[in-house]
Amino acid sequence: MASSVLSSLQDLLPADRLTDDAAVLASYVHDEAEWATFGAPVALARPRTTAEVQAVVLACVRTGTPLVTRGAGTGLSGGANAVDGCVVLSTEKMTAITEINSVERLAVVQPGVVNDHLRAACAEHGLWYPPDPASAPWSTIGGNVATNAGGLCCVKYGVTRDYVLELEVVNGLGEVVRLGRRTAKGVVGYDMVGLMVGSEGTLGVVTEVTVRLRNARAPERTVVGFFDSVVDAGRAVEAIGAGGVVPSALELVDRHCLKAVDDWKNMGLSVDANVVLLGRSDTAGAAGDEEAATMLRCFEESGATFAAASTDAAEAEALFDARRLAYPALERLGPLLTEDVCVPKAAVPEMLARVEAASVRHDVLIANIAHAGDGNLHPLISTPPGDAAAQSRAQAAFRDIIADALALGGTVSGEHGVGLLKRDGLAQELSPQVVAMQRAVKAALDPHGILNPGKVL
Structure with a gap:
């Protein structure tokens, strides 16, 4: 099979689109989920056009070869990991922004466009693309679509699915299909775009994305609060929700993360707190002032040891930069097992308390x-390199955190996807009947079972 698919692809693609060089393949076999397994692919395809993607899919269909699609490889669930004997299809060469439409407020892009590059291009037209995962400087729109990525702004503006209007997709039969529409309204047939977003490459290969844009927003006000415990910080989050404020960002970073970032980047973060909450409001005028004041009051009434509206834009941005850099900073210190649970806002204090309890119970370091x-909480379970016993304890803590999130009415994945790491969690969260429905959808769109096999379901 391996020689057959490789021979077919060599006949179908320009030479610079295909390689079976083992040294090159090694850089494409897994994403950033350090604890997820991966296999050995037979080839890497890097197409530039929809027609070339279709050719790859059809070759895999004819030869029964698994096909794993990946963007920038910044995922944290193993969703883009290679399986033995597969072809890896990288969209990294599909980087065209083909349209930015100021009248309709939309953009049309290929899947390999980096999130921040799209945002910068939109800003030149006075427009804004809201979804902003922490990996926005590196992650691609195709990968964001695959996992339904969220980010710092999603508390107010929603996640990727809320902005995808139309998709061009090569399905598991090798057919090129268009899903959705560019119009503001449209209810003809099932929501196939909504189905495709978050499907992690198991239902089709996305080759073009049309996204909704917003007008550029007002400058943000930042409110900073220091807390002795994650539980106190969680109470502040609950109080802000009860107060009716919808911040443009409300991020939590603990001392472990800040220290790791500072040790790595020497940012001079002089924060005397166990936990920092970073709140922002982008509401214009007096209403925005009131939102910032409400957040400040909630911080103070929830036990903040220090709380203030930031008057130093550079200092505020440094703290948000530290939030974005927390994962790679901790990753440098040893194997990292990343959670992605999401619970109702009222359950945030209890969930954070349970995370702390899991850390003590299993004797592992959990940064938050x-x-x-x-x-949407991201406990980061850190273990020393080469410590098998610590890794076993970390996996036990990982399982407990999933169980606690479900017990509190939450979900096992808010934005990273299921991939390989959360398959057991999916089986706990969804009923057998719902899992059967999803498998029926998979069978209809990928009848040969070649698209990212072994992931999600």
């Missing part, structure tokens, strides 16, 4: 970052 404003 969170999109706290919408209950």
